[in-house]
Amino acid sequence: MTTVEFSGIVDLPPPAQPEAPSIPISEPIITGNHRFFPPPPPRTIVKSSLPQFSSGWTVFQNLYFSNGTFFIVKDQDQGGFGEGYWPERRLITSTGLPGLAGNEAEREPGLKEMEVIDIEEAKRIWEDRVFDVGGFSVLVNDPTQFLRHYYHVAAELFFATERVITNFDPMPAPDGTINAPNPNRMIFIHCDEEGFSDGPGLDHFFLAAQFPSMTPLFQPSWERMAQQVEASRRVFRFPGALFVDRSAAFRGGPTGSTSRTPASPWQAGGGSFGTGGLGRNQFWYESARRRVLSFxxxxxxxxxxxxxxxxxxxxxxxxxxxxxxxxxxxxxxxxxxxxxxxxxxxxxxxxxxxxxxxxxxxxxxxxxxxxxxxxxxxxxxxxxxxxxxxxxxxxxxxxxxxxxxxxxxxxxxxxxxxxxxxxxxxxxxxxxxxxxxxxxxxxxxxxxxxxxxxxxxxxxxxxxxxxxxxxxxxxxxxxxxxxxxxxxxxxx
Missing domain, CATH: 3.40.50.720 (NAD(P)-binding Rossmann-like Domain)
Structure with missing residues (x-):
């Protein structure tokens, strides 16, 4: 008599399954800041672009930072600073020193502050070592000099930031509704938290009230962050960034003639003198006003x-x-x-x-x-x-x-x-x-x-x-x- 050994594993064919219905693949729903700054492919070098510019207030898509320098990655058609597509470097940035009479030359930027490089060169240097600082960042290159003052923070820095934001909306609504990006973070490159503190505490109040979903990073945090890509072939990328520089603003026409830094983004949004209170400009600040007052x-x-x-x-x-x-x-x-x-x-x-x-x-x-x-x-x-x-x-x-x-x-x-x-x-x-x-x-x-x-x-x-x-x-x-x-x- 033959003994049949049973291993406990029965290799039977799977039962027949009904055929699954085909489900059409829909396009992803793009919401929030992704509507204005679509996330680039991860770990991949892509070129930079310029959604909005006015002197001292530059909106970048895909701005890079490595070894203490901000990099613009261009393709062969864009050229360098002041060659057509990209503005002059001095109208974007500065060395970040205080604006004093007689130190104009020391505030002029060079290759250390910002550089334009070809996309092929960027790929050679960084390869896939690209790390995204996701969302929309506001990079403030201003010194402490004016950031201890309620007027200069609320009526210049935040005022102009709001103008840049609302410039994305062709017609802000009377009730404060706007179709615009919402900053995820504001980075103070040269200013620590004490340097941002006015006596009555209104600077920090407006920061929380006007931009409740925005995280502030002051100079010490930024420096620690920058150290991670220091003396290396790693690079941080900002998919969306507003780069703010007071000295650069004063080198441009609107601020140079008014001495008011918000004049540049005001004009970029169709605010040449004579249009205030009309059309899209009538309620441009209403969203910010209501956010602060509701707070x-x-x-x-x-x-x-x-x-x-x-x-x-x-x-x-x-x-x-x-x-x-x-x-x-x-x-x-x-x-x-x-x-x-x-x-x-x-x-x-x-x-x-x-x-x-x-x-x-x-x-x-x-x-x-x-x-x-x-x-x-x-x-x-x-x-x-x-x-x-x-x-x-x-x-x-x-x-x-x-x-x-x-x-x-x-x-x-x-x-x-x-x-x-x-x-x-x-x-x-x-x-x-x-x-x-x-x-x-x-x-x-x-x-x-x-x-x-x-x-x-x-x-x-x-x-x-x-x-x-x-x-x-x-x-x-x-x-x-x-x-x-x-x-x-x-x-x-």
């Missing part, structure tokens, strides 16, 4: 004040009565004569009582930050001595009769808040005691008494201020005066 706890009802004032209204509800906010600087070194301050408060209160308007006396040193921004969000006309507090105009609603009244000791004048008011669509007035200036006629730039004791007793004639406000709110409404009487000799 501060401001209600939607207050956010919509400007929309209810439009003709026709763009939000439901009755129009709100005008709010006049006087920002007092009497506790600072640059302030009104005490008797003129008291006369101005009395005159503004009496005017508001007579017209059933609301008056707010803001003393920033005694108020929580969120409350200051709430008051600014309700303001129709803002009055103040030249100073940091006027940066709060960023939070004023896009109101058809909004205005900024800035008081100086005659003959002092600077364009900081005048230019900012213009691109926000606010009318603007310079107050020199009993006279005033408004575009297209501006006072001459003058800093003679800027740092002297004379600015501790600035004169102002209160009836002059009242007359301007009444004309602004009760006179014929022709829109922001800043944008109507443009002529070339104003100096923009």
């Amino acid at each position: 501060a706890g401001v209600s939607k009802d207050i956010l919509d004040i400007g929309l209810r004032a439009m003709d026709p209204p763009l939000a439901t509800g009755k129009p709100d009565r005008p709010v006049i906010t006087y920002i007092s600087r009497q506790r600072t070194s640059r302030k009104l004569r005490e008797e003129d301050h008291e006369s101005l408060v009395d005159a503004l209160q009496e005017m508001c009582l007579r017209h059933n308007w609301e008056f707010q006396l803001m003393v920033g040193e005694t108020m929580p930050r969120d409350e200051q921004l709430l008051w600014a969000a309700r303001t129709t006309v803002m009055v103040g001595v030249h100073g940091n507090g006027l940066t709060h105009q960023l939070m004023m609603p896009p109101h058809p009769r909004s205005a900024i009244l800035e008081m100086y000791r005659p003959p002092n004048f600077a364009k900081d808040y005048e230019w900012t008011a213009g691109v926000l669509g606010h009318a603007y007035y310079t107050i020199h005691n009993d006279t005033f200036w408004t575009p297209p006629k501006l006072a001459d730039i003058n800093y003679d008494d800027w740092n002297t004791d004379k600015v501790k007793s600035i004169p102002v004639y209160a009836p002059n201020v009242v007359e301007i406000i009444e004309q602004q709110l009760l006179g014929e409404n022709q829109g922001p005066k800043h944008w109507q009487s443009w002529r070339e000799d104003v100096g923009y």
Whole structure:
């Protein structure tokens, strides 16, 4: 008798399976920043491109960094710096030194700061040692010099970054909706966290409020990151990057003529002087304004004040009565004569009582930050001595009769808040005691008494201020005066 050995493994043919239906392969859904900066093939060298450029504000697709240098990878048709496709190197970057009179040569960039190389050369050097810093990065090449100052951070660096972002959207919406990239990180190449800290803490507040999904990396973190590709054949790639450089901005026409770094991306977005408050520019900043104010706890009802004032209204509800906010600087070194301050408060209160308007006396040193921004969000006309507090105009609603009244000791004048008011669509007035200036006629730039004791007793004639406000709110409404009487000799 034959014994059959059983191994425990039965090799039987598999049962017949029904044929699976064919499923069509659909294209992947591209969302978020990938719509604007499609991820390149991993570990593969691809050429760089230039989605948007204005002096000092350069948007790159596929910017490379290795051994302390940023690299642009070009194909044979693009050429080098200043040869057609790529702008001059000095209009993109600098050595990152502070902007001081007399050190212009030291700030001029060279091969160490940024270089253009052929794609074949890049493949030879890096091969497949390419590591992506995914998403959209903002690379700030500015020194600490201006980053301790609320105005320069909120009304220049973040203001212009917002303009670059909204330039991707042909028509920002009145409710703040935009179709634009959202920065994943902001890297401060030459500034540590202390260097980014202003006294009231508004720099860090705006960083979190305006860009809540953006991670900041300050100089020490950047240097540690850069060490990973130091003295090596590895390279970091930024699929999407906004490269910011203050010195480069000042070398270009728009900033060179206005002394305002946001002027470059403003013009790139169709903001030549005379277009503020019209078309795509009317609500370009509204998304940022609403993000910051929502972070501060401001209600939607207050956010919509400007929309209810439009003709026709763009939000439901009755129009709100005008709010006049006087920002007092009497506790600072640059302030009104005490008797003129008291006369101005009395005159503004009496005017508001007579017209059933609301008056707010803001003393920033005694108020929580969120409350200051709430008051600014309700303001129709803002009055103040030249100073940091006027940066709060960023939070004023896009109101058809909004205005900024800035008081100086005659003959002092600077364009900081005048230019900012213009691109926000606010009318603007310079107050020199009993006279005033408004575009297209501006006072001459003058800093003679800027740092002297004379600015501790600035004169102002209160009836002059009242007359301007009444004309602004009760006179014929022709829109922001800043944008109507443009002529070339104003100096923009």
